[in-house]
Amino acid sequence: MSDSSPNDGALDRAERDPGSVATTALGDGAVQIDFDEAYYPKDAIYGAAYVFIDRCYVHLDRAGDRRVRVTLRSKTGAPLDTQALAGELQNELLCQAWRLSIAAENRQLIESIAARALGGAAGPPGLDELLAMDIDEASAFEDPLGIAMSWEEKYKKKGGATDDAAPEKSPADEPASDAEKGS
Amino acid sequence: MIQIRFHEELYDALSIDEAVKTYEPYAKLTAHREAGGTIVHVEALEGGADEPLIAAELGNFALGRAVERSRAQTPTAKEGT
Numbered sequence: 001m002s003d004s005s006p007n008d009g010a011l012d013r014a015e016r017d018p019g020s021v022a023t024t025a026l027g028d029g030a031v032q033i034d035f036d037e038a039y040y041p042k043d044a045i046y047g048a049a050y051v052f053i054d055r056c057y058v059h060l061d062r063a064g065d066r067r068v069r070v071t072l073r074s075k076t077g078a079p080l081d082t083q084a085l086a087g088e089l090q091n092e093l094l095c096q097a098w099r100l101s102i103a104a105e106n107r108q109l110i111e112s113i114a115a116r117a118l119g120g121a122a123g124p125p126g127l128d129e130l131l132a133m134d135i136d137e138a139s140a141f142e143d144p145l146g147i148a149m150s151w152e153e154k155y156k157k158k159g160g161a162t163d164d165a166a167p168e169k170s171p172a173d174e175p176a177s178d179a180e181k182g183s
Numbered sequence: 184m185i186q187i188r189f190h191e192e193l194y195d196a197l198s199i200d201e202a203v204k205t206y207e208p209y210a211k212l213t214a215h216r217e218a219g220g221t222i223v224h225v226e227a228l229e230g231g232a233d234e235p236l237i238a239a240e241l242g243n244f245a246l247g248r249a250v251e252r253s254r255a256q257t258p259t260a261k262e263g264t
Contacts, residue, residue: 043253046253046254057243058246059246060194060246061193062219
């Protein structure tokens with residue numbers, strides 16, 4: 001049984017097209033809407049049905065091969081505007097299908113952003129992590145780039161013979177030699 | 184007594200079990216698997232709530248859990264809501 005009004009062109013077309021949507025008003029104020037899974041994925045039907053859970057009693061069933069039947073029944077017992085409800089469900093279904101499509105298209109981007117956010121949220125290592133690091137006496141003072149070395153140590157001549165042979169002058173000796181020159 | 188049929192492709196068994204356990208205090212519920220789905224029989228307790236009400240609420244609960252489970256399994260679906 002179908003109760004679509006002449007004004008409701010979209011629903012009329014949907015009823016005539018067995019490939020998309022079929023709406024049936026039940027006698028007890030409930031409405032049944034059949035969808036083709038080829039047009040609307042199951043996840044979209046789930047999402048749309050979920051939106052109506054707070055307002056209606058919702059039941060899903062198979063209405064044939066690759067067709068899902070959604071039954072909406074009022075929670076309050078008041079008669080439903082079945083056409084309006086069916087229209088709302090179809091709108092929600094389109095919305096859910098579109099969102100799914102967008103999410104699928106942008107899945108890689110979403111995953112990479114989430115991964116970066118999680119990586120950034122981890123922050124620098126904490127005290128516990130530093131304490132848990134395996135640092136022994138040998139590895140703690142490794143200096144492969146020679147950063148901790150003094151300039152003299154780093155650029156000392158390989159042979160070192162001239163430096164060693166030259167007598168070391170103490171700063172105290174310098175003024176004495178100048179005084180000698182002057183006299 | 185009212186019976187509700189849950190299609191196996193639309194309602195997972197765990198969701199139905201959970202719904203039955205949740206509404207067990209309010210009605211006598213018996214579930215059995217058949218080809219293509221699960222049938223739940225709802226029988227009101229003496230002086231308890233109406234059978235149609237419990238059956239409808241149980242159906243909504245099972246659907247809600249089935250949708251939530253489905254979303255948890257498919258990350259793309261979760262993004263859409």
